[in-house]
Amino acid sequence: MNQDQLTTLLRTLLQFGGGIAVGRGWIDADTATTLTGALVTLLVTVWGLYVRRNAGLVASAAAVPSVQAILADPATASAIPSPKVKSPA
Template sequence: MNSEQLTSLLRTLLQVAGGIAVGRGWIDADTATALTGAIVTILVTLWGLYARRNAALVAAAAKVPEVKTILADPATAIAIPSAKVQPAP
């Protein structure tokens, strides 16, 4: 599942939960809309920070067929299970 699919699923689930909360009178429609937007924004931001950490970027680059070798710091090189990723001298 990619980030776009995850975001769409999250938004839909939050809208359903907001609809239930509004239908039961727990919150009003404006509050449900604001909460849904805030939660999606926060979670997508956290996911973006996680997905763009050094190890994830190097791992993604190692999956590209045109990339032959990646020199990375030793800690990152050890964390990536790919023969393409080598520790920098």
């Protein structure tokens, strides 16, 4: 799942939940809109930080078919389940 798909899914789920909360009178529509925007922003930021960590970047590169081999530090190499990722030894 890429970041755009994640954002769309989160926004839809939060709007659905916000619609239920507004319909039941728990919150007003402006509050639901504000909470949805804030939560989507926070969750997408956390997701972006997670996928852009060293191991995530190396795993993304290893998934590219034209990449033959990647040399990484031993900790990163052991965290990636790909035969393309090796540590220099």
